[in-house]
Every structure is written in structure tokens, then in C-alpha cells.
Amino acid sequence: MAALQTMQGVPQAGDYIRILPEIVLSIFGMIVMLLDPVLDERRSQRTLGGIALLGAIAALAATLYQAQPRFWGFGFFDTVKLDAFSVFFHFVVIAVTILVILSSYEYMEVQQIRAGEYYGLVLFGTVGMALMSSAVELVLIFIALEISSISTYILAGFRRRSAISSESSVKYFLLGSFATAFFLYGVALMFGATGSTSIARISAALADYAGTGHGPMLAYLGVALMFVGLGFKVAAAPFHIWTPDVYEGAPSPVVGFMSTAPKAAVFAVLLRIIFEAHFSETVWLIWLAAALSMTIGNVAALVQDNIKRLLAYSSIAHAGYLLIAFASLPANGIPAAMFFTASYAAMNVGAFAVIGHFAGHGERYVMLEDYAGLGKRSPVLAAILTVFLLSLIGIPITGGFFAKFYVFSAALQGAHPLMGLVIIGVINSAVAAYYYLRVIVVMYMREPREDAPVAPISAGLGLALGLSLAATLFLGIYPNPVLKYAALSVGLLH
Amino acid sequence: MPDNDFVRSYLPLLIHFLLAGALAGALVLLSWLIGYRKPTRAKMSPYECGMTPIGDARARFSVKFYMVAMLFILFDVEAVFLYPWAIILKDLKRMGQGLFGLSEMFVYIGIVLVGYWYIWKKGALDWGLTISSPQAARITRVTRSGGSSQEPEPELVGVAGKGGL
Numbered sequence: 001m002a003a004l005q006t007m008q009g010v011p012q013a014g015d016y017i018r019i020l021p022e023i024v025l026s027i028f029g030m031i032v033m034l035l036d037p038v039l040d041e042r043r044s045q046r047t048l049g050g051i052a053l054l055g056a057i058a059a060l061a062a063t064l065y066q067a068q069p070r071f072w073g074f075g076f077f078d079t080v081k082l083d084a085f086s087v088f089f090h091f092v093v094i095a096v097t098i099l100v101i102l103s104s105y106e107y108m109e110v111q112q113i114r115a116g117e118y119y120g121l122v123l124f125g126t127v128g129m130a131l132m133s134s135a136v137e138l139v140l141i142f143i144a145l146e147i148s149s150i151s152t153y154i155l156a157g158f159r160r161r162s163a164i165s166s167e168s169s170v171k172y173f174l175l176g177s178f179a180t181a182f183f184l185y186g187v188a189l190m191f192g193a194t195g196s197t198s199i200a201r202i203s204a205a206l207a208d209y210a211g212t213g214h215g216p217m218l219a220y221l222g223v224a225l226m227f228v229g230l231g232f233k234v235a236a237a238p239f240h241i242w243t244p245d246v247y248e249g250a251p252s253p254v255v256g257f258m259s260t261a262p263k264a265a266v267f268a269v270l271l272r273i274i275f276e277a278h279f280s281e282t283v284w285l286i287w288l289a290a291a292l293s294m295t296i297g298n299v300a301a302l303v304q305d306n307i308k309r310l311l312a313y314s315s316i317a318h319a320g321y322l323l324i325a326f327a328s329l330p331a332n333g334i335p336a337a338m339f340f341t342a343s344y345a346a347m348n349v350g351a352f353a354v355i356g357h358f359a360g361h362g363e364r365y366v367m368l369e370d371y372a373g374l375g376k377r378s379p380v381l382a383a384i385l386t387v388f389l390l391s392l393i394g395i396p397i398t399g400g401f402f403a404k405f406y407v408f409s410a411a412l413q414g415a416h417p418l419m420g421l422v423i424i425g426v427i428n429s430a431v432a433a434y435y436y437l438r439v440i441v442v443m444y445m446r447e448p449r450e451d452a453p454v455a456p457i458s459a460g461l462g463l464a465l466g467l468s469l470a471a472t473l474f475l476g477i478y479p480n481p482v483l484k485y486a487a488l489s490v491g492l493l494h
Numbered sequence: 495m496p497d498n499d500f501v502r503s504y505l506p507l508l509i510h511f512l513l514a515g516a517l518a519g520a521l522v523l524l525s526w527l528i529g530y531r532k533p534t535r536a537k538m539s540p541y542e543c544g545m546t547p548i549g550d551a552r553a554r555f556s557v558k559f560y561m562v563a564m565l566f567i568l569f570d571v572e573a574v575f576l577y578p579w580a581i582i583l584k585d586l587k588r589m590g591q592g593l594f595g596l597s598e599m600f601v602y603i604g605i606v607l608v609g610y611w612y613i614w615k616k617g618a619l620d621w622g623l624t625i626s627s628p629q630a631a632r633i634t635r636v637t638r639s640g641g642s643s644q645e646p647e648p649e650l651v652g653v654a655g656k657g658g659l
Binding site: 010030033034036037038 | 608
């Protein structure tokens with residue numbers, strides 16, 4: 001009874017509009033699950049993939065619809081918040097989903113994977129990721145995190161006949177559940193310290209503490225534990241150990257998916273927690289994680305011969321660059337982090353689409369030497385991969401350049417510029433150039449050692465590659481509109 | 495102590511526990527004292543549902559047991575959500591939102607039913623080879639025709655050859 005009286009009645013129409021993309025995705029996910037058992041499994045791949053694609057596009061349309069400022073605001077008893085920030089991350093997550101579904105068609109056929117549940121899980125996972133970016137209540141964030149994580153645990157093991165894929169799935173599941181427990185413990189302590197799980201109320205409660213002169217230790221412990229859980233999900237050092245093994249074993253389009261969309265969503269959660277709840281005292285924690293991630297990621301990537309492991313370490317390093325923005329002032333850090341997420345998503349999904357295409361049946365060709373002479377054997381594919389790799393280095397006219405540029409410049413502004421962190425970051429970027437360029441050198445300057453067959457690019461994959469290429473170049477040539485939209489969030493969060 | 499009444503309200507429960515313990519203890523004790531015993535080897539061995547009680551614990555058993563256990567947990571947990579709803583429904587009706595409360599539960603049950611349909615059609619509830627779904631039927635056909643199928647050979651890529659940290 002008491003609970004009912006505090007709730008203002010029941011959800012209104014506006015509440016449903018604020019979670020419209022999630023509703024659309026869930027409905028299409030359920031349609032896929034309903035149709036999967038009744039369709040012939042050898043021919044259902046295209047039908048179900050088509051339905052999933054339709055669902056993702058409908059969800060993108062729903063995101064654009066709810067992007068109108070008249071719908072902005074809190075929904076479902078202040079547990080979700082629709083604003084420019086959540087729309088931005090919805091857009092990134094759902095766009096990544098579209099690209100992944102497009103590049104999965106061909107991959108699933110080549111690998112002879114039964115695909116019904118695959119597309120269902122991709123859509124359900126996207127529901128969780130989308131919800132994460134609009135949730136402003138820690139318990140809802142936890143549920144969204146679990147929806148997204150459980151889907152990706154299963155997706156990682158989808159090459160059922162391959163031992164390393166199963167290894168990847170089990171490893172990801174065990175370590176991921178462990179990390180989630182840390183997050184949950186952090187939420188519990190935070191509730192103990194502030195009496196609420198709503199980020200806005202936590203922020204208010206912490207502001208009350210500020211007058212008493214001593215910091216609420218319990219709240220700091222809580223946020224530190226939450227950072228452990230979320231740091232695991234974004235593969236930030238020192239919680240990164242799982243990344244290379246999981247990325248190596250998981251199907252390539254899935255790696256493209258889980259290295260971008262859930263990461264974007266978790267970074268959205270981190271941005272809300274760090275900046276909206278005013279946890280500026282934890283800067284040193286983020287400083288340390290950023291420096292460690294960049295250094296460990298880049299140094300370990302130098303000695304990798306497997307391209308998926310190489311990009312896994314690169315993804316750890318990129319989490320490190322992104323964390324620099326979290327240590328900066330909100331006015332510059334928030335848009336920089338958002339821009340970085342979008343541009344990293346575009347280039348990484350594209351890179352893994354190429355890798356998945358080239359890997360062939362059973363992901364046979366994933367070693368660096370298999371890429372020898374790719375420039376001659378498949379000039380188009382090699383050129384596309386080169387653009388993504390250059391973007392990962394951060395060469396101008398690609399999205400990667402402005403991503404790094406904004407993050408570094410955000411760190412240098414304000415009364416206490418993070419000079420040390422930026423120096424570490426710049427040195428790391430130089431180190432990183434070596435291993436990305438190594439791939440390009442192998443592709444163009446080595447003679448092919450073995451005639452690894454390169455299949456023609458199918459329409460779906462071609463579209464996915466074209467779109468991610470266009471996004472990478474667009475962000476690198478004309479970043480202003482995206483940055484401006486991201487800057488809208490500064491006032492909303494802080 | 496403001497809590498006294500609250501604690502006292504649990505007194506019958508405590509008495510109940512004590513009585514239950516005493517009764518159970520008395521029954522065991524009595525049958526031990528006055529019972530007629532004629533031990534044999536089989537009677538003295540530990541009882542475990544007809545299985546040999548001692549042996550390798552890593553026996554293999556069908557994956558279907560896991561499947562049933564997993565599905566049971568899923569649907570059991572889903573049923574748990576019905577209780578708070580049933581309690582709150584009257585309050586919702588009093589607030590004039592009875593229809594909303596009812597339709598919410600229909601949506602919820604509908605989603606549960608999607609999962610039920612899925613596992614049923616996938617043959618997860620079939621115990622044995624009496625399989626009705628077209629996919630499962632195909633598997634049966636393949637198995638009966640001696641295993642020649644369109645499936646690729648199972649390939650187990652080794653975990654060796656990993657470099658790095």
C-alpha cells in the first residue's frame with residue numbers, strides 16, 4: 001500500500017514513448033524466437049536475419065522519433081530518463097546492431113551456424129544496451145547490464161563446434177558474472193551510504209555530506225566496486241584479462257558487436273555515475289585505470305600474431321584513451337567521450353566485419369601471416385581494412401583522429417590539466433601505430449605465402465562495410481554536428 | 495522497548511518450533527528404544543535411491559536433466575512474480591486501474607508463453623525420440639540413416655598457440 005501511494009498512479013503514454021526503441025526491439029526479438037522453431041533451419045537464416053534487420057531499423061526510427069525534445073524527461077517513476085544523452089547512445093548502439101546484423105548474414109552461412117537464436121539474442125542484447133543508456137536508477141541499470149551481458153555470453157559461444165569459442169563463452173560468463181557481483185555489491189553499499197539507488201538522489205545525498213567535512217567512505221567504496229564491475233565490461237585494465245581470449249574465440253561479427261555496443265552503453269552508465277553523481281574525488285582511480293589500460297593494451301598488442309587478439313588488446317588500449325575523458329572536466333570530457341564512443345564503434349565494427357569475411361569457414365585465416373598479399377588478392381577489402389586501421393591509429397580525415405584529439409584536448413583544459421595522462425596517451429598512440437601499420441605492411445608488401453581464398457563480398461556485408469566506412473570518414477571530415485549534439489548533454493548530466 | 499509487541503507476536507511460532515522439535519526427537523528416540531531390530535548387510539548400507547552409493551562421482555548422465563532443471567527454475571521464478579501482482583491487483587482496482595493491472599499481467603504471461611512455445615517447438619520438453627518438430631525430426635532421420643548429414647565435420651580447434659599476456 002505504501003509503495004503504491006508513493007508511485008504516481010500508473011505509467012502514462014509518455015512513459016512508453018521514452019522506452020519505445022526497447023519495446024520495438026523486444027517485439028521483433030520475440031517474433032524471431034516465435035518463427036525460429038517453425039521454419040526450416042537451413043533456409044530460415046535470411047528470413048530471420050531480415051526480420052532482425054527490420055526490427056533494428058524500426059528501433060532506429062523509434063529513436064529518431066523520441067529524439068524530439070518534447071518527449072524528453074523522466075519516465076517510469078524516475079527510473080529512465082530520455083534526453084540528448086540517451087538518444088545519442090541509443091543511436092550508436094542500434095546503428096552498431098544494424099551493421100552487425102548486415103555483416104552476420106554471410107558469416108553465418110559460411111560458418112554453417114544455425115542462426116535462429118543468434119538474431120534473437122542480438123536484438124535482446126541491444127534492448128539491454130539501449131536501456132543502460134537511459135536508465136538513471138542503479139537497479140534498473142543492473143537489470144539492463146544483465147540483459148546485455150547474458151546475451152553476449154551466449155553469442156560468444158556460437159561457433160559451437162569450435163573449442164576456443166566454447167572456452168571464450170565460458171570464460172566470459174564466469175568472469176562476467178563475477179564482475180556483475182562486484183557491481184551489485186557496489187550498488188548495495190551505495191544504497192547503504194545514501195539511502196537511494198536513484199542517481200539524482202544519490203547526488204543530492206552526497207551534496208549533503210559535503211557540508212559535514214568528512215567524505216562518506218561507504219559511498220566511495222560503493223563507487224569503487226561499481227567501477228570494478230563496469231571496468232570489466234569495458235575491458236579497462238586491470239580488469240581486462242578476459243578480453244583477448246574471449247575475442248579470439250567468439251565469432252568475428254559478435255566481437256565487432258561486443259567490443260562496441262555494450263561498451264558504449266557501459267560508458268554511458270559510467271558517465272552518468274561519475275558526472276551526474278559528482279564523483280570527482282575518484283579521479284585518481286580513473287587516472288590509474290586509463291594509464292594502465294593504454295600501456296598494457298598497446299604493449300601487449302605489439303607481440304600478437306593473431307589479428308583478433310591484436311584488436312582485443314587495441315580495444316583495451318582504446319578503453320584507456322576513453323577513460324582520459326572521464327578524468328577531465330565534464331564540460332569537455334562528456335562530449336569528447338561520447339564522440340570517441342561513436343567513432344570507435346564505427347571503425348571497430350567495420351574492422352571485425354572484414355576479419356569475419358576473410359576468416360573463412362571455421363575462422364581458419366585469422367593469423368597475421370594469412371593477410372600477406374591481401375592488397376593484391378583483394379584490393380577493395382585491403383583498402384577498407386586499411387582505412388579502419390588508420391582510423392584506429394588516429395590519422396587525420398578518419399574518425400579516430402578527432403576522437404583522440406578531443407579526448408586529449410579535453411584533458412588539457414581546466415585548472416588542473418592532466419598533463420601526465422596526456423603524455424602517456426600520446427606516447428601510447430605512437431607505440432600503437434607500429435602494430436596497426438604492421439598489419440598494413442603485411443597486406444601490401446609481403447608476397448602471399450598461401451593462397452588463402454578470398455570470397456566475393458556479399459551485398460549485406462558490402463552495405464555494412466560501406467556504412468561503417470562512411471561513418472568513419474564522416475566523423476573524421478565533418479565532426480561538428482555529432483560533437484554539437486554530444487555537447488547538449490553537458491548541461492543535462494552535470 | 496517499543497519492539498516488545500512485535501517480538502511477542504512471534505511467540506506462538508517459537509512454541510511451535512519447540513513442540514515440533516520435541517515431537518520429532520521423541521519419535522526417533524522411542525523407536526530406537528523399543529523398536530525390534532534385525533540388521534542385515536543390505537539394511538545397514540546407506541540408502542540412496544536405488545543407486546550404488548559408493549563409486550566415481552563423475553558419472554555421465556543425460557543433458558536432458560540439466561535442461562529440465564534449467565527450465566524448471568526459469569518458469570518457477572516467473573511464477574513468483576504472480577504473487578506480488580495478485581496482492582497488489584485489488585489496490586490497483588481500488589485506484590481505478592484494475593484494467594491496467596490485468597493487462598500488464600497478460601503482457602507478462604504472453605512473453606512467458608513465447609518462451610514456452612519456443613522450448614516446446616524446439617523439442618526441449620521431449621524425453622526420448624518421440625519428436626514432433628520438423629527440425630528434431632530431421633535430426634532423427636539423420637541419426638537413423640547412419641549419420642550422413644549436411645552438417646560439417648565437428649572441428650575442434652585447439653587452444654594451443656596463444657601468445658601474449
